[in-house]
Amino acid sequence: MPTRRRFLRSAAALPAVLAMPVVGETAPTASALPPPIAALKDRSREAAPISTAERQARADRARALMAEKKIGALCITGGASLSYFTGIHAGQSERLFAWILPSSAAPYIVCPAFEEARMTEQLAQIPDGARTKIYTWNEDEDPHKLLVQHLPAGSLAIDERVQFVFAQRIAEADPTRRIVSGIPITAGCRAIKSPAELALMQLANDITLSVYRAAWQSAGPGITNRGFTDLIDRGYARCGVEGEASCQVGEWSALPHGSLKPQVIREGEIVLIDDGCVVEGYQSDISRSFVYGKPTDKQQRVFETVHRAQAAALAAARPGAPCQTIDIAARKVVTDAGFGPGYKFFSHRLGHGIGMDMHEWPYLVGGNMQPLEVGMCFSDEPGIYIPGEFGIRLEDDWHMTPDGGKLFTPQSPGLEHPFG
Structure with missing residues (x-):
């Protein structure tokens, strides 16, 4: 970033x-190199990656917070929160890619059709990966309608890093749905x-x-x-x-x-x-x-x-x-x-x-x-x-x-x- x-x-x-x-x-x-720089050693091997089990616990914590606040689902696109919950590293572009975590159902992914195989490869490492569905869209289709089509009842929390254009079009795709800030959920998990x-x-x-x-x-x-x-x-x-x-x-x-x-x-x-x-x-x-x-x-x-x-x-x-x-x-x-x-x-x-x-x-x-x-x-x-x-x-x-x-x-x- x-x-x-x-x-x-x-x-x-x-x-x-x-x-x-x-x-x-x-x-x-x-x-x-100067001797003090040359004396430094590779320490990357000392790092223990975050486990899939820990990411599952994070998703469970997010669901508990959503239940407290009566939120139906959480929407995250690219950025640190996506990596935090799923281990997926995806930047943001003009094409909508989103991971949706419902409060009481399996997560799902909305992505371009040409990304489906790449996303399928990563399902093993993400929380509820075996139950996660991938919904794809082609370039002449509206991904925002696809996203809201599979949402459960209740308000939708939007992560703070979701681009305005995406949040706006998601809201327009379902004008009856209440859109709220996802900060209490994402920060509520990530802060601890x-x-x-x-x-x-x-x-x-x-x-x-x-x-x-x-x-x-x-x-x-x-x-x-x-x-x-x-x-x-x-x-x-x-x-x-x-x-x-x-x-x-x-x-x-x-x-x-x-x-x-x-x-x-x-x-x-x-x-x-x-x-x-x-x-x-x-x-x-x-x-x-x-x-x-x-x-x-x-x-x-x-x-x-x-x-x-x-x-x-x-x-x-x-x-x-x-x-x-x-x-x-x-x-x-x-x-x-x-x-x-x-x-x-x-x-x-x-x-x-x-x-x-x-x-x-x-x-x-x-x-x-x-x-x-x-x-x-x-x-x-x-x-x-x-x-x-x-x-x-x-x-x-x-x-x-x-x-x-x-x-x-x-x-x-x-x-x-x-x-x-």
């Missing part, structure tokens, strides 16, 4: 200036991670931190921000996963999502790196801020404030506490240190849910009264951004346990040694 960082990087795809042989169009051999999901997220976070460390050790003043992210790209390739990164330097680190401008890392300037990798569909999202050389007193003060805010947010995490509690705790630290009020310098929410999407429900933001539950996963990413000077953000992912929040990765110890 396209991300803001991938957009920034593709739009700024300019030649990198490196002080070491790491730039090139073809993948180099390990001997051509199982032990298998937590293990995949732990691996993704471990890999990201190791790649960041290797890139930091391999770089230094004089390298471009694109050169730094190229090091991260090659580190992920060594680890056998897909990932990406953003790198912003000096005044551009004061923009939370960065700039398109080419940048060069200089001694004493803040470097802010951000993003993560994907392991069996599960994401990491980590930010580190650091300097090569000695930080200024102001840089050090801002770092220490952000570090305390991150710790305060985690300490506020308790099962049953409203999501906004975490944001409030971090924002108080920032404001008390003189970087307030409100969103003046800490210009974004404290965090977001994370799992199969890097940003997913629920969100740690003021006004969100949804209670925290054991198994929820979030980012913890306070930041202070001083326009025209620099910005510092520290981000680690964490999950809710019965005893409080638990980080997947340790907090950064300092600007000079961000990885200990």
Whole structure:
């Protein structure tokens, strides 16, 4: 799925200036890489895929939620929710492909006729695969009428990633049917991670931190921000996963999502790196801020404030506490240190849910009264951004346990040694 960082990087795809042989169009051999990158190992074999039995339990949970809310069926097209429930990886195009989960009947698939054989191959891995029917349509037929023709009685919940054109035409195909949001069903399932999901997220976070460390050790003043992210790209390739990164330097680190401008890392300037990798569909999202050389007193003060805010947010995490509690705790630290009020310098929410999407429900933001539950996963990413000077953000992912929040990765110890 396209991300803001991938957009920034593709739009700024300019030649990198490196002080070491790491730039090139073809993948180099390990001997051509900086030693810290070359030392990284393939960790993809450590990932245990989600089982069909677990996907069946997810479908059962979705049905229970639909029964509570008196919803007749759930409609999902391409995207993370489709993969979450079925293991099917399908993008969205102008042709309707949909998986329908009725609250009390077998699921069914609506797809183009030329996709039937490919879908049939995958029935063994999806919940109720043996009972799942496939209804096909040819290019001169209306798939939306076909979809509603087989719906049970009751309202139809639409996943949030279903394109508007599909949702509109489904509604037009059956004007008497009530269409509702599928978020309470999909987020109600996806927000609570199982032990298998937590293990995949732990691996993704471990890999990201190791790649960041290797890139930091391999770089230094004089390298471009694109050169730094190229090091991260090659580190992920060594680890056998897909990932990406953003790198912003000096005044551009004061923009939370960065700039398109080419940048060069200089001694004493803040470097802010951000993003993560994907392991069996599960994401990491980590930010580190650091300097090569000695930080200024102001840089050090801002770092220490952000570090305390991150710790305060985690300490506020308790099962049953409203999501906004975490944001409030971090924002108080920032404001008390003189970087307030409100969103003046800490210009974004404290965090977001994370799992199969890097940003997913629920969100740690003021006004969100949804209670925290054991198994929820979030980012913890306070930041202070001083326009025209620099910005510092520290981000680690964490999950809710019965005893409080638990980080997947340790907090950064300092600007000079961000990885200990």
